[in-house]
Amino acid sequence: MHLSEFESIVGKENLNYFPNTKLVYSSDASMYKGNPLVVLWPETIEQIQKIVMIAKKNFLDITTRGGGTGLVGGAVPKRSIVLNMSKMNKILDFDNDSILVEAGIVLDDLNMILSQKGLYFPIIPSSHEVCTIGGMISCNASGKRAVKYGSTKNYINYLEVVDGSGAVRKVNDVEKFCGTEGTVGIIVNAELKLEMLPKKISMDVFKFDRATDMSIYTPELKEKPQLLSLELLDPKTSSMLNLEERYHLIAEYENSLGEIREPEEIEKWDSLRDSAYSKIAGLGYSLIEDPEILDDEKLAVFMKYLEGLNVPFFGHVGIGILHPCFKQGTDLADFFKTVESLGGSVTGEHGIGLAKKKYTPKIMRDKLLLYKKSFDPSNILNRGKII
Numbered sequence: 001m002h003l004s005e006f007e008s009i010v011g012k013e014n015l016n017y018f019p020n021t022k023l024v025y026s027s028d029a030s031m032y033k034g035n036p037l038v039v040l041w042p043e044t045i046e047q048i049q050k051i052v053m054i055a056k057k058n059f060l061d062i063t064t065r066g067g068g069t070g071l072v073g074g075a076v077p078k079r080s081i082v083l084n085m086s087k088m089n090k091i092l093d094f095d096n097d098s099i100l101v102e103a104g105i106v107l108d109d110l111n112m113i114l115s116q117k118g119l120y121f122p123i124i125p126s127s128h129e130v131c132t133i134g135g136m137i138s139c140n141a142s143g144k145r146a147v148k149y150g151s152t153k154n155y156i157n158y159l160e161v162v163d164g165s166g167a168v169r170k171v172n173d174v175e176k177f178c179g180t181e182g183t184v185g186i187i188v189n190a191e192l193k194l195e196m197l198p199k200k201i202s203m204d205v206f207k208f209d210r211a212t213d214m215s216i217y218t219p220e221l222k223e224k225p226q227l228l229s230l231e232l233l234d235p236k237t238s239s240m241l242n243l244e245e246r247y248h249l250i251a252e253y254e255n256s257l258g259e260i261r262e263p264e265e266i267e268k269w270d271s272l273r274d275s276a277y278s279k280i281a282g283l284g285y286s287l288i289e290d291p292e293i294l295d296d297e298k299l300a301v302f303m304k305y306l307e308g309l310n311v312p313f314f315g316h317v318g319i320g321i322l323h324p325c326f327k328q329g330t331d332l333a334d335f336f337k338t339v340e341s342l343g344g345s346v347t348g349e350h351g352i353g354l355a356k357k358k359y360t361p362k363i364m365r366d367k368l369l370l371y372k373k374s375f376d377p378s379n380i381l382n383r384g385k386i387i
């Protein structure tokens with residue numbers, strides 16, 4: 001299986017096909033399982049180009065892997081070469097409002113370095129300790145501060161990718177590329193836009209008992225220019241996090257006008273919302289969804305529907321994304337139908353991967369297929385994902 005060819009490209013230390021390694025790389029943070037042929041840790045663009053050329057010649061599939069935190073099976077190999085990007089994690093260039101990085105850099109590592117200059121990359125998924133810039137671009141990830149900054153695509157100047165024939169291409173139309181989940185090109189470098197770290201942060205936490213009460217708070221909060229994030233925990237999630245069994249609406253501001261101002265207290269609420277999914281998953285609800293419903297009134301109707309299902313949910317209500325969590329094996333047909341009947345989208349931020357393939361609208365599939373063909377006509381990049 002071309003092992004000696006791969007070894008001559010990346011070196012013995014950067015190749016592994018032992019059963020335990022294959023097991024580790026057979027999955028991501030979703031429930032899907034696959035089977036890697038071999039795991040490779042490239043260190044240079046040239047190595048990736050050579051790997052792609054061998055894959056193309058032999059019609060082998062390549063699944064690129066960042067932090068493996070994806071929730072839809074995008075990094076799950078299907079008899080694929082797994083390209084682990086963790087050794088391509090360097091900072092290549094920097095000026096005060098942008099930075100050129102390799103795609104395998106972990107978000108928190110990047111932000112730790114940037115914080116010394118009073119800067120940061122402001123798109124922050126709750127998986128920030130592990131997820132990589134390449135994975136975030138590929139899923140067009142968003143996160144808690146999306147109400148102010150939007151999603152990853154808003155913070156990319158340009159990308160360098162290796163296409164399906166092994167050529168390096170500069171991508172300026174980042175809007176089109178973001179969200180292609182490793183099916184169009186292997187991102188090797190990205191120039192990112194940066195923001196100043198907020199000088200002051202404060203928070204308010206509003207508690208209430210009925211889904212419909214949220215409308216007392218959200219319209220006014222959303223109008224505040226210094227709103228950084230607006231996050232919701234439902235009563236079940238709150239109780240799992242050892243809070244009162246009520247709704248908690250957490251508003252974060254870039255000023256000191258909120259009632260919570262002590263850094264320790266802010267940190268406490270921040271880590272509570274970050275840890276919501278791991279806590280819920282640990283209690284048996286390990287299937288997480290990410291519907292997006294932009295209309296506030298319809299979102300309240302949807303929350304009532306979720307109350308009826310008796311499942312925990314939380315999310316970024318500032319941008320209309322909720323995360324209802326279910327037990328594995330739950331039939332979600334009625335759930336997806338309800339999202340669609342409310343004019344929502346079945347995926348707001350996690351992507352499509354394997355999990356949402358059958359919900360990909362035909363028009364989107366056709367567009368992506370055309371785009372993929374222009375980069376990867378031989379279909380060797382993350383075959384079978386999204387389309």
Ligand SMILES: Cc1cc2nc3c(=O)[nH]c(=O)nc-3n(C[C@H](O)[C@H](O)[C@H](O)COP(=O)(O)OP(=O)(O)OC[C@H]3O[C@@H](n4cnc5c(N)ncnc54)[C@H](O)[C@@H]3O)c2cc1C
Pocket residue numbers: 028029063064065066067068069070071073074075085103104124125126127130131132133134135136137138139140141142143144181182183185186187188277278349350353382385
């Ligand atoms: C606890 C938890 C909390 C989360 N919270 C959020 C959240 O708040 N917001 C949010 O949007 N998501 C969230 N996610 C989902 C996930 O973290 C994001 O989608 C993240 O962007 C994935 O990054 P990754 O590096 O782990 O990618 P991976 O899981 O490794 O890969 C994801 C996809 O990107 C592709 N890919 C990875 N690197 C490259 C590359 N260099 N070139 C081409 N393709 C590549 C893979 O092939 C795959 O299709 C969460 C996940 C968990 C487990």
